Amino acid sequence: MAVFNPSRKNVVLLVFIGMLALILFQLANLQLFSSKYKLAAEDQGIFRKVIYPDRGIVYDRNGKAILQNTTIYDLMVIPGKIKGTDTFALCNILGIDTAEFKKRIIAAILKNKSYRASVFEALLSNEKMAKLNESMFKFEPGYYLQQRSVRDYPFDVAGNILGYLSEVDSTTLKNPKYVGYNMGDYIGKVGLEKTYEKVLMGQRGIEFWKKDNKNRLTERWESGKYDTIPIAGQNMHTSLDIELQELGEKLMENKLGSIVAVDPKTGGILCMVSAPSFKPKLLTGAERRKHINELLTNPALPLLNRSVSASYSPGSTFKTLQALVGLHEGVITTQTQVSCGGAFYGCGSGKPMKCLDYGTFNMQSAITVSDNTYFATVMQRVINNPKYPNIDSSLANWDRYMYAFGLGHKLGVDVPSEKRGLIPTPEYYNKAHGKGNWNYCSFRSVSIGQGEVDVTPIQVANEMAYIANKGWYKIPHLVDSIEGGDKYDMLGKYKEKQQTIDIPDSIFEVVHSGMEGVVERGTGRRSKIPGITMCGKTGTVENYIRGVKQKNHSFFAAFAPRENPKIAIMCVVENSGQGAWFAGPIVSLMVEKYLKDSITEKSRLAKIEEISKLNLIPPRIYAELRRQDSARHSGDSAYLIAKGFIKIIKDTLELDDDEVDALDKLKKDKETVKKDTPKKDSGNSNLNNKPAAILPDEKKKQNITDTVKNN
Amino acid sequence: MYQRNPTLVKGVDWLMIWLYAALVVIGLLSIFSVEYNSNDSVVQSFLGFKKEYSKQLYFFGISLVIGIFILLTDSKFFTAMSNLGYLFGILLILATFVVGKEVGGSKSWIPLGFMNVQPVEVCKIFTSLALAKYLSLPETNFKTTRAQLIAAAIAFSPAILSVLQKEPGAAIVYFSFALAFYREGLPTLYLVIIFSLGILVIASILVSPNTLFIVFTIIAAILTYLNRRRIKRDKAILFMIAGVWLLCVGVQKIGVPLLFNKVLKPHQIVRILSTFGKDDYKFKSEERTAEINKEFAKLGTTKRNPVKK
Known part of the structure; x- marks a missing residue:
């Protein structure tokens, strides 16, 4: 049997005391002297909720609001609380099937866990909103509506000059000009929204909230003592005549080109039409992504302000x-x-x-x-x-x-x-x-x-x-x-006469x-x-x-x-x-x-x-649209061929020889489309070969030769 | 006035109970502090079984009842059951190789449907009891190598199995039995070696590899100089110094990096690094660094929920 050894017991005690002292020393160091984890601890316990102010309203020369704010709703979900909800009714209202429903719930759980709220459907359309409002009681407390402010274009014209908002991207975040923006913030992307971002955005407010162990906001920190209130963006008055702009856009329908009118005395732009243009409302709603993709791939370049x-x-x-x-x-x-x-x-x-x-x-x-x-x-x-x-x-x-x-x-x-x-x-x-x-x-x-x-x-x-x-x-x-x-002195230069000769x-x-x-x-x-x-x-x-x-x-x-x-x-x-x-x-x-x-x-x-x-769109635009369409179908065909479906069609249908040939031809679609893709200009064309319009992405590499024209 | 019933509380280690109670209270308060909402009624929320601290309070209550039963149980019961318990624990660990469930890369869990059990954790209790029983046997002479080896086998068998289950973190805990061994008569040298290794590992984490290498070399040089006369007489001393130097350098240059890059799991590394206030250990591969960073991110909400300014 082992012999009880009091001196060794003391050594063991000393070891424990030493380790405890070490831990206490580090605890005191972290709590009292070091600031290394202070910020992390604050972040863990306190949430800085940014309150976005309403952006400034833009008026035309006659005082009509041409760019303002409106409220739109997101449908939020707390997955942990949806048990017993009438899922079928909700899917019907939203026009989704149960597979999509499950996909969204899983995505919400993966992103924010089941006890925190996630966006189930962003930017609800008016129609969906009306239906949801009637039966929202059926879906609570697992679902609720959260309002957010978005831009509204009462006249739905002048998309190219008013611009639109978009989530800030990583390139912008790296730009020192935009210090203070974070991922998820919205920023003016083009047009006045971009140029006057500082003016229109206003000043954000901050609310400090306490967070619990699951990152849920519980209550205001220090009863809101350190909160700051948001200050709305400044309203702007433009020289634009919105009715003239509407007429210009109407006249330029089905055409490529531009109309610009200015007031010669003030330099104020009365209208600035770029054709084709786009309805700015398309870029604010739920289907913004779809629309912007369509606009980006349109060969007539509607997003380009000509x-x-x-x-x-x-x-x-x-x-x-x-x-x-x-x-x-x-x-x-x-x-x-x-x-x-x-x-x-x-x-x-x-x-x-x-x-x-x-x-x-x-x-x-x-x-x-x-x-x-x-x-x-x-x-x-x-x-x-x-x-x-x-x-x-x-x-x-x-x-x-x-x-x-x-x-x-x-x-x-x-x-x-x-x-x-x-x-x-x-x-x-x-x-x-x-x-x-x-x-x-x-x-x-x-x-x-x-x-x-x-x-x-x-x-x-x-x-x-x-x-x-x-x-x-x-x-x-x-x-x-x-x-x-004009706090940022953005308008001073527009008041000066330019006269050098x-x-x-x-x-x-x-x-x-x-x-x-x-x-x-x-x-x-x-x-x-x-x-x-x-x-x-x-x-x-x-x-x-x-x-x-x-x-x-x-x-x-x-x-x-x-x-x-x-x-x-x-x-x-x-x-x-x-x-x-x-x-x-x-x-x-x-x-x-x-x-x-x-x-x-x-x-x-x-x-x-x-x-x-009058349709004056050049045939090359239609040709390009057909080519894009063909490329899409080519992709479909390639998929069908890869999966063997094309063969099934051939086997099960009695096709004319021509049709069989056509199906065979589909196999070569992808290669054909690739071959049809326009190659970059070799740069050897002469001055006669100037492009129809020199667009920003076209480099001028022409050789200089004489041109003789008749006007 | 309250008086202790001398028969009922006889042999109860009150210090241990108070320490245990203090730790539980500190734990409960820690959870309470992060979950507390001033709008909630403290009593209601403590009793409501919805908040984490409420659940922990109930678990504490259950543990207390079980604890009282354990304390009231005749100690002979534990002596009698210890070997059987140990065997049961080992069998449970072995069973995980067959029916075990893989959680977080280690196959050390047995699913019971409503909960998962990690036998290597349960086995700590059985190992303690079995070891206590063995050391208490009248015929055990811990100064003999045989007794030391048997005790080591009892203590470290679960640890070895734990390593085989890719759960090295749990195995480390078993090394704490070294202190019990020391108390029972293990030569001091063993304790010195174990602690030196511990210090060496900590130093390898805290100090840059090259600096530590220089420090070891300088210490070896000083020792050689101081013992130059003895070395002249006995070359073995020089070999011993060189051997210790080589061991230290080996642990620092190969052992610890191997442990951190290959053996330990990210969450275990993060625990170790956090204990010593480090968050910038240089790992060999970018993947490993990314894994550790991810684990660090889980600790705080800073990286998960960036603060908007």
């Missing part, structure tokens, strides 16, 4: 600016006459640049009939002006004018994703042709708004405002004022007269508005896709009335034809609506309907 993000050759609308440069530089006078004998022969050999109206023209009449030869001559004189030592300096001087007119650089509009367009510089041509290897004839088509020059629709509208104001503009913008003040009014008068002539008796006479003197300019823009000529873009830019202009506007309808045919009439209806407040004349109302119904 007004600021697509650039086009300006075509003949550019000639008005050449007139200003030529007259201000003194290389021509208002009485300088140039003859059109069928083409511009100023460059000697090579393909001549055609002109349509034979005859002799002065400045005013050349604008009215849009004479190519006249403006090719004007720019030739500007570039070859002996006042400048070489072509580099004369082209740089010409560029100076273009920048002053608001081209070749971002204007700074308050709509995101603005592109700068392109005004070719001496460096550009030096790089393309080699220094000393180019002259005016290398880029003569720029004189008539073709070739290398690219502009965005907003730039063209602004250009009209510049001409209307006789030499100045204010940066186009949507937001005029912010309730409670002082061109006399007399020069503008000549241009105005020429543009008035365009509408009264020239190329844009179809756009004439009874009782309104409008100055306009048509443009018919040649364009190419991968070397294949497309139907011309129809351009029209104008301002009205001539005296005391109130609206400067441009319209482009992609691949539709001449400027006078489509863009012109659209502009005339828009101007009439804005200046007369309404269109009442029957023939004009009929014109609205006629244009609205």
Whole structure:
């Protein structure tokens, strides 16, 4: 038998005391001195519940709310409390089967355990909400409705400029500009929602809640002593005329292109239509994900705001600016006459640049009939002006004018994703042709708004405002004022006049007269508005896709009335034809609506309907849609073939030979679709091969060659 | 005035009972503190059997009744039943190899339908009783190697089976019997070795491997210097110092990393690291690091429910 040994007992006791002392020491260290686990412990015991404020409301120029907040409900579930609930009735209301029901319950348990609430169905539609409200008592306490605030678009237009909210992504979280956002927060994704995020979002409030051992919120911590209340976002007043916007979107239905109208005196954007557009309400409801996927894959790019993000050759609308440069530089006078004998022969050999109206023209009449030869001559004189030592300096001087007119650089509009367009510089041509290897004839088509020059629709509208104001503009913008003040100084730049070159009014008068002539008796006479003197300019823009000529873009830019202009506007309808045919009439209806407040004349109302119904979507868009459709079916077929179902169909049905062949052909669908996928532009196309519109994802890799066009 | 009934409470270890009661109260208060809601009536919620602390209170009550019965049972009963109990415990552990249920990667649970039982835990009681009985036998002389080996076999057999069931954490607990062995006469050297190994493992966790290597080498060099005359006479001392140095380095460089990377389970590692206030042990593979991080995340709500600012 073992002998009891008191001294050894003491050693064992000492060991225990030592270990206890060690634990007590660490306990004291963690509790009293170290802050290492303090935050973790607080997080464990206290929950900081973020209270999101209502976002600011956006109004149009007439005080109508065009972007506001509304309440929508999520159906929440606590899986541990649903025993005995009428599951069948709930599934009926929600339109789901029991398999989907089980899937959602399992997902809820996996995500938040069975004793915590999870979202069972987010953003209930009005119909489901109405049905649920009637029978909610049957589903409690396992289910309950939780309200949340979402954005509402009372007019359901202007999706591209108002923008929408989306859950913040990891890239945004890394951006120091958005410090303070967390996963799960919502943020303005495009449009005004993005630009004015700081203004609209308001200030979040925080409620501190105690948590129990299962992470359930139990009660306010310290009776809410340290809570902060949310402060609603600031309301904003815009220059947008929502009725004009509605009309613009109606006129641009079934078309690709843009309409931009600005108030020349203030720079306030009256309407900004990008076609095709999207109904912003589609991106707030329960089926947001489905809709956004459809929009993202649509080859007509409805999510792209063409007004600021697509650039086009300006075509003949550019000639008005050449007139200003030529007259201000003194290389021509208002009485300088140039003859059109069928083409511009100023460059000697090579393909001549055609002109349509034979005859002799002065400045005013050349604008009215849009004479190519006249403006090719004007720019030739500007570039070859002996006042400048070489072509580099004369082209740089010409560029100076273009920048002053608001081209070749971002204007700074308050709509995101603005592109700068392109005004070719001496460096550009030096790089393309080699220094000393180019002259005016290398880029003569720029004189008539073709070739290398690219502009965005907003730039063209602004250009009209510049001409209307006789030499100045204010940066186009949507937001005029912010309730409670412009705390972030976002509007200051829109109040300043932009005037870097002082061109006399007399020069503008000549241009105005020429543009008035365009509408009264020239190329844009179809756009004439009874009782309104409008100055306009048509443009018919040649364009190419991968070397294949497309139907011309129809351009029209104008301002009205001539005296005391109130609206400067441009319209482009992609691949539709001449400027006078489509863009012109659209502009005339828009101007009439804005200046007369309404269109009442029957023939004009009929014109609205006629244009609205006109389908000018280019065939390539339909071809792409068919290709996408085919790709989807190809996937289905591949699946059926893989599973052997195609064979079963062949075995069980008596098919005609043609049909059997068709089924066999399905097997090759995937390969065919792959082959059909357009390959990236090789980059060897010349300037003639400019895309229909230069969209942000298309890189301009064309080689520089001369272009000769007829406008 | 209350007077103890000397016959009824005779032999009761009151210190142990108070310690037990204190631990239970601390545990109950800990659960109460995280689940308490000031809107609830304390008495009602304690008695309602809905809250965790209420359930624990009821379990405590049941344990108390069972405990009283155990205390009132004649100790001879335990002496008589200890070997049988131990055998039953071992058989239960062996049964898990056949009918065991795998929970969290270890096949050490027996499902009973309404609950799962982990025999290796139950066996701790039987092992204690069996060991106590063996050490109390008049013929046991713990100074003999035979007695030590038998005691070790009784104590560590369940531990070995536990390791085979991939539940090494439970096996570690059995090493606490070393203290009982020491009290009964195990040579001090064994205790020193066991504690040295423990300290070595802790040091390997707390101190960076290279620093510890340098420390071991310096200590070995100092010992060699101090014993230089004795080493001249007896080379075995040098070999002993070198052997201990090699053992320390081996444990630190190979043993502990092996234990942490291959043997112990993530939750066990996290418990060990947390005890020493460490949360940044450098594991060999990213997968292992991810496993441990996941386990750390389970401890606090911080990573599961990020605080919104």
